[in-house]
Amino acid sequence: MAARAVLPQGIYDYFAGGAEEEETLAANYEAFRRWQFNYRVLTGMGAPNTRSSLFGREYSMPLHLAPTATQRLAHPDGELAAARAAADAGVIYCLSTLGSTSIEEVAAASSGHLWFQLYVFKDRGITAELVARATSCGYGAVVVTVDSPVPGRRWRDMRNGFALPEHVEYRNLGGVLARSGSTSVGGSALAKAFAQMMDATLSWTDLEWLGGISQLPVLVKGVVRSDDAVHAVSSGAAGIIVSNHGGRQLDSAIATLDALPAVVQAVSSSVPVLMDGGVRRGTDVLKAIALGAKAVLIGRPLVWALAVGGEEGVTQLLRLLRDEITTSMTLLGADSVSGLTSDLVSARLTPVATA
DSSP, X not given: OHHHHXXXXXXXXXXXOOSTTOHHHHHHHHHHHTEEEOOOOOOOOOSOBOOEEETXXXXXXXXXXXXXXXXXXXOTTHHHHHHHHHHHHTXXXXXXXXXXXXXXXXXXHOOSOEEEEEOOBSSHHHHHHHXXXXXXXXXXXXXXEOSOSSOOOOHHHHHHTOOOOTTOOOTTSOGGGXXXXXXXXXXXXXXXXXXXXXXXXXXXXHHHHHHHHOSSOEEEEEEXXXXXXXXXXXXXXXXXXEOOGGGTSSTTOOXXXXXXXXXXXXXXXXXXXXXXXXXXXHHHHXXXXXXXXXXXXXXXXXXXXXXXXXXXXHHHHHHHHHHHHHHHHHHHTOSBGGGOOGGGEEEOSSOOOOO
C-alpha cells in the first residue's frame, strides 16, 4: 500500500488498526463480499443519475467523507485538503471534534457542505460551545458519536505507545484537552486522554438535551441495533448512522452492513439511515444503498489518499469512486440512486473462500 510506505509505523497503525484482535475490522470488509448483484439487462436507460439528497440538499453521489481525527498526521494540509476536495466533488465533509484543524479554519477554506462530528464531554459547557461554533460557521448537521463511552483497546496503539507528535493538536479544544501527552511503549497516551475527556455516563437524556440546544439536524452515529435506532428517533435524532467505529471500539461486534437492514426496517423511512465501515469500492456503496442506506461514509480510504497525494489524492479518490459507481449502476440496470432496490442484491448461498 502506498500510504504505508510514506507514513511512520505508529501513525500508519493508528489509522489502520482496530480493537484487540481486529475481528470487527475484518468483519466490516467481509460483509460486502457476502452479497452479490442480480443485475438487470436491456433496460435502455443510458447514463445513470448518481445524484442523491440529504436534508434538502443535493449531492453528486451517495458517498461522503467520514469524520476522521487528526488528519494532519497523514498530510500537513490535513482537514483543509480533504474539505476542499469534498467541496469540488460535491459531497459532504464531516469534521471530527478531534480534528487537527479547527471548525473555523475548515469553514473558511471550504465552499462545500460541512457537517460536524461531536463527542459529548464531561463538561457540557465544552460540548455546547462546540455546537454553537459549528452552527455559527455554517455547518449543516451535528453528528454525535455514541459508541465510545470509553476508548476501545487498540493493541497496535498500546504496543506503539502512540501519542500525538508535537506539531499536531486537537485544534477544536483548548488547554490540556488539546494534547494527548506522551507515554512509554506499552500504553496509549491518546486512549488515556480520550478516557479522561469523554463522558462514560452518556444516556438518552443527553441526546434529548443535545437536540434541545442544537439548531441543526442531529444524527446519531454508532448504532447497530434496531431498538436503539427507534429510541434515537424518539429522542429527537434526525438521522441514524449505522457504524461500529470502523472496528476500533468493541471487537467481535456485528459488521455494519449486516446490521443495516434491521435498522432501516425499524425506523421505516422516518429518518435517513447512513452507514460506514468497510466501504472501499463503488460496488460496496451500491450494495449498501440497495440494502436501505441513504448514503455511505468513508474514513480510511480518505486518510490513505490524503497521505499519498494531499488534496489531489482525495480528489482522485472521489473521482475514482464516482466512476466506479456510475459504471456499476449502468451494468446493474439502475438509472438512479432510488432505483438501487433490494431485488438487485442477494446473499451468497456458499461461504466466501478465504486465503
